[in-house]
Amino acid sequence: MVVSSAPGKVYLFGEHAVVYGEPAVPCAIERRARVSAEARDDDRIRVHAEDLSLNGFTVEYSDSSDGAPDVDAAESLVQAGIGYIDAAVEQARDAAGEPDAGFDITVESEIPLGAGLGSSAAVTTAGIDAGTRELGVELSAEEIAERAYRAELEVQNGEASRADTFCSATGGAVRVEGDDCRGIDAPDLPFVIGFDGGAGDTGELVAGVRALREEYDFAADTVEGIGDIVRSGERALAAGDVEELGDLMNFNHGLLEALGVSSRSLDQMVWAARDAGAYGAKLTGAGGGGCIVALDPTESTETALRYTPGCEDAFRAELDTDGVRVEER
Ligand SMILES: Nc1ncnc2c1ncn2[C@@H]1O[C@H](COP(=O)(O)OP(=O)(O)O)[C@@H](O)[C@H]1O
Ligand SMILES: C[C@@](O)(CCOP(=O)(O)O)CC(=O)O
Numbered sequence: 142m143v144v145s146s147a148p149g150k151v152y153l154f155g156e157h158a159v160v161y162g163e164p165a166v167p168c169a170i171e172r173r174a175r176v177s178a179e180a181r182d183d184d185r186i187r188v189h190a191e192d193l194s195l196n197g198f199t200v201e202y203s204d205s206s207d208g209a210p211d212v213d214a215a216e217s218l219v220q221a222g223i224g225y226i227d228a229a230v231e232q233a234r235d236a237a238g239e240p241d242a243g244f245d246i247t248v249e250s251e252i253p254l255g256a257g258l259g260s261s262a263a264v265t266t267a268g269i270d271a272g273t274r275e276l277g278v279e280l281s282a283e284e285i286a287e288r289a290y291r292a293e294l295e296v297q298n299g300e301a302s303r304a305d306t307f308c309s310a311t312g313g314a315v316r317v318e319g320d321d322c323r324g325i326d327a328p329d330l331p332f333v334i335g336f337d338g339g340a341g342d343t344g345e346l347v348a349g350v351r352a353l354r355e356e357y358d359f360a361a362d363t364v365e366g367i368g369d370i371v372r373s374g375e376r377a378l379a380a381g382d383v384e385e386l387g388d389l390m391n392f393n394h395g396l397l398e399a400l401g402v403s404s405r406s407l408d409q410m411v412w413a414a415r416d417a418g419a420y421g422a423k424l425t426g427a428g429g430g431g432c433i434v435a436l437d438p439t440e441s442t443e444t445a446l447r448y449t450p451g452c453e454d455a456f457r458a459e460l461d462t463d464g465v466r467v468e469e470r
């Protein structure tokens with residue numbers, strides 16, 4: 142059995158726009174998904190994932206049936222639940238040249254699901270690493286990033302950037318622009334995260350931005366404007382200018398809001414952070430619900446968020462310089 146882990150991330154700048162070739166800067170954070178993979182004698186896949194839940198389901202059975210209950214959970218729900226793990230297993234089989242390899246998989250994660258902290262990329266990246274190692278193949282972080290990207294692309298119906306998966310595979314702060322992915326130097330940033338307890342559907346939110354961009358030239362300009370913010374942000378990052386980073390994060394949030402991917406609770410948390418004296422705050426990831434990220438070296442933002450209606454949890458996050466890694470074998 143092999144256990145691998147990979148970190149989640151926050152976007153300092155550039156989510157959504159990165160899908161259209163603009164640059165983005167995600168930073169890995171010290172919250173990990175752990176995936177264990179144990180080869181089976183047959184070609185079946187068994188997945189145990191405690192954090193996955195369905196909001197109710199129907200079971201149909203009768204005395205005369207052959208005993209196998211027919212669980213009526215919508216195919217799309219099941220697919221949303223296990224899609225990334227399934228795609229990771231496919232990548233591991235492909236990398237090892239063992240298309241019929243079976244696995245017992247267990248997923249444990251400190252990253253809330255669908256909340257913009259890159260749980261899908263962490264699970265996919267760790268899954269590919271554990272699966273390939275269990276089959277005796279060792280891939281570089283770059284090779285895992287490439288395969289995890291292909292897996293996300295498939296699950297998200299052809300709509301994904303390389304940002305989340307590259308960041309999760311290599312750790313640290315990274316810059317992604319199209320196919321160009323690289324690690325960058327970043328000062329220790331005082332990240333504070335607010336979580337509304339909710340989630341957004343990455344595929345749907347990306348499709349919404351695509352539709353706006355196709356309908357209105359000004360929406361396409363807004364996406365390009367986010368690219369300009371990222372380029373300014375890179376300079377502020379290199380200079381270690383946290384105040385300017387905060388201003389640019391505020392601007393980035395405004396443009397994401399204009400593109401329709403924020404929500405009332407995300408906006409409430411962003412404003413609570415700003416009122417508490419954070420350098421800046423923005424939603425992170427696909428949006429729709431989930432998390433915001435603020436910069437504040439003091440306790441003020443975390444405390445303020447705890448008393449903010451709509452905020453369920455607030456915590457500090459440290460930059461994780463480690464990417465995907467083996468935990469046990
Ligand atoms: N702990 C987990 N166990 C199993 N699957 C997970 C886990 N965490 C994330 N996933 C997968 O990732 C999906 C969420 O990914 P996504 O919508 O991209 O949000 P995000 O990447 O922002 O967290 C879940 O629906 C599930 O398929
Ligand atoms: C919206 C997007 O830019 C980031 C999505 O991040 P997350 O899955 O919400 O953590 C999509 C992508 O880059 O693939």
Ligand SMILES: [Mg+2]
Nearest residue numbers: 259261262343
């Ligand atoms: Mg994701």
